[in-house]
Amino acid sequence: MGRFQNTGQPDWDWWSKLWPTPGETLRELGLESGESVAEVGCGSGYFALPAARIVEPKPVYAVDLDETLLAELDRIAGRQAIENVVPITVTPGT
Secondary structure, X not given: OOXXXXXXXXXXXXXXXXXXXXXXXXXXXXXXXXXXXXXXXOOOOOOHHHHHHHXXXXXXXXXXXXXXXXXXXHHHHHHOOOOOEEEEEOOOOO
């Protein structure tokens, strides 16, 4: 099986129309300070980054197939001084 190509994930403007306040959405779902969390299919971090702010200093495991999106997540986290996001690249079939 060949590698997956970019999934064509929508950009943040698209996501913000569905969930304009991702941090508030996560809190409403019960995410609290001091909890570890994993986001599978995290893309470039629309939910992973707000989750990291909520649970800090606990880790947010950001899991995705697309290394390009994870690299973007890592860059954004660095710019925002978020240090508890752990990007994890997965390979289909493993």
